[in-house]
Amino acid sequence: MQNNIDERTEIQNHFNDKILHFNDERKYLLTFPAPLILRSHNQKVRNRRINSINIKWIPIIFLGSYFCNMKKALDRFSHQSKAYKDYRPTYPEELFKYIYSFCKARNTCWDCGTGNGQVAIVLSKYFAHVFASDISKQQIQHAVHRDNIEYSVQRAEQTSFVSDSFDLITVAQAVHWFDLEAFNHEVQRVLKPNGIIAIWGYGLLRINSEIDPIILHFYNNIIGAYWDKERDYIDLKYSTIPFNFNEIHIKDTFKIETSWTLLELEGYFNSWSSVQNFMKKNNGQNPVDQLIKDISLKWNTPRQKITFPIFMRLGRNAK
Numbered sequence: 652m653q654n655n656i657d658e659r660t661e662i663q664n665h666f667n668d669k670i671l672h673f674n675d676e677r678k679y680l681l682t683f684p685a686p687l688i689l690r691s692h693n694q695k696v697r698n699r700r701i702n703s704i705n706i707k708w709i710p711i712i713f714l715g716s717y718f719c720n721m722k723k724a725l726d727r728f729s730h731q732s733k734a735y736k737d738y739r740p741t742y743p744e745e746l747f748k749y750i751y752s753f754c755k756a757r758n759t760c761w762d763c764g765t766g767n768g769q770v771a772i773v774l775s776k777y778f779a780h781v782f783a784s785d786i787s788k789q790q791i792q793h794a795v796h797r798d799n800i801e802y803s804v805q806r807a808e809q810t811s812f813v814s815d816s817f818d819l820i821t822v823a824q825a826v827h828w829f830d831l832e833a834f835n836h837e838v839q840r841v842l843k844p845n846g847i848i849a850i851w852g853y854g855l856l857r858i859n860s861e862i863d864p865i866i867l868h869f870y871n872n873i874i875g876a877y878w879d880k881e882r883d884y885i886d887l888k889y890s891t892i893p894f895n896f897n898e899i900h901i902k903d904t905f906k907i908e909t910s911w912t913l914l915e916l917e918g919y920f921n922s923w924s925s926v927q928n929f930m931k932k933n934n935g936q937n938p939v940d941q942l943i944k945d946i947s948l949k950w951n952t953p954r955q956k957i958t959f960p961i962f963m964r965l966g967r968n969a970k
Contacts, residue, residue, distance in 0.1 A: 739769065739922060740853070740907045740959055742823065747773055749903055750849045753965065756818045761841065763807045763834075764825025768794030774821065775800050782817075784810065808833035812841045824852045826892065827884035835895045842968040848896055851963035852885055853907055856919075858957060861949040869942045877928040888962035896966025907959035913950050916957070917943045 751757070757778045762771040765783035772795055775781045781800045784807070785791055791802050805811065807822075807829045820842055826834070838848055855870060857863055884892055911919070920926060920939045929938050 739766075739919070740909055740957070741769060742773070742851075742907060742961070743905060744773075745903075746851070746905045746961065746963070747777070749901075749905070750819070750821070750847065750965065751777060753847050753899060753967070754819050755845060756843075759817050760819040760821065761812065761817045763820060763822045764828070765794065765802070766790045766823075766825070768796075768800065768802065770821055770823045771800050771802075772797065774819075778819070782812065808837050810837060810841065814840050815843050816841045818843055818846050820846070820848045822848075822850045824885075826850045826889070827852070827881040831893045835893060839895070839968060839970060844968055844970050846968045847899075848966045848968065849963065850889060850892065850894075851961055852889060853959040853961050854885065854888065856957055856959050858955050859949075862946055862955075865942070865945050865949070869938070873938050873942070874923070874925040874929050877925040877932070879924065879928075882925070889964055892964065894964055894966055897969050899965040899967060901963060901965055905961040905963070907957075907961060909957050910954045911957050912954055913943065913947060916946070916955075 759780045759782070760774050760778045762768075762774055762781060762783040765771050765785050766787070767790055768783055771781050771783035775797045779799060781797075782803070783794070783800055784803045784805050786804065786806055788804050791804055794802055796802070803811075807825075820838055822829075842848060856866065858866070917939060920942060921937070926937070926939055930936060
């Protein structure tokens with residue numbers, strides 16, 4: 652009995668700073684990147700795989716409030732995954748080149764919250780291996796595949812990746828949905844020493860002085876109450892996001908510039924999570940229909956120039 656107590660104490664000490672992964676149903680499935688090393692009371696070292704011991708007591712000892720209080724995983728884009736793929740704007744090449752300039756190597760990277768793989772595709776041109784993950788199976792199903800991209804469905808905060816795996820981790824327009832404390836911890840675990848973490852997003856689109864007020868009214872007054880609270884992070888340009896890394900001052904500014912038809916603009920608005928929330932609570936009524944009618948009165952060319960301001964935070968792993 653004493654031997655068992657000593658072993659359990661040793662395990663607890665060994666994994667105080669480790670992540671214990673378990674599935675969303677809380678069945679306590681644990682994933683470790685290496686064999687579990689146990690030391691008995693007489694200091695003999697023995698290697699044992701996790702499945703060779705009784706793990707029923709492990710959740711009681713280790714999980715505590717850290718994972719039990721983890722924010723519920725939010726999936727706001729599975730329903731409109733096709734629209735998300737077709738109508739979401741793409742990021743400029745200059746943004747990626749700027750991020751790459753801080754990377755000491757381009758071997759492996761992780762695009763977290765990859766959605767339809769929009770960013771992963773770009774990364775695959777510059778990195779040997781790209782790992783792209785999302786909690787939405789439907790989003791992953793719409794992703795474009797490349798030989799050096801490996802897609803997976805898993806939470807950002809608790810992954811199966813081995814520690815010290817990545818030269819770069821990217822999160823585009825997604826980090827505000829995560830449990831930020833747990834995600835920061837996971838990034839510190841899987842990012843290589845001095846590896847780079849880049850999180851970015853984009854604000855409300857701009858078209859011209861006649862159409863912009865119509866969109867702003869829609870954004871604030873029609874669907875304002877239907878945004879999840881996480882949207883505040885976007886409005887504040889990620890300035891309030893907990894970011895536990897050695898932050899890199901960003902000197903350049905970036906923006907998305909594209910040209911859309913009115914139909915493409917309508918598709919983009921329909922990909923908003925707030926629009927989906929509105930429809931669920933209003934018997935399927937789509938507020939975008941009236942918005943497009945109002946905009947069409949000012950839409951005097953087949954295509955209009957669309958601009959999205961980009962905001963970003965860059966950091967280097969301190970470990």
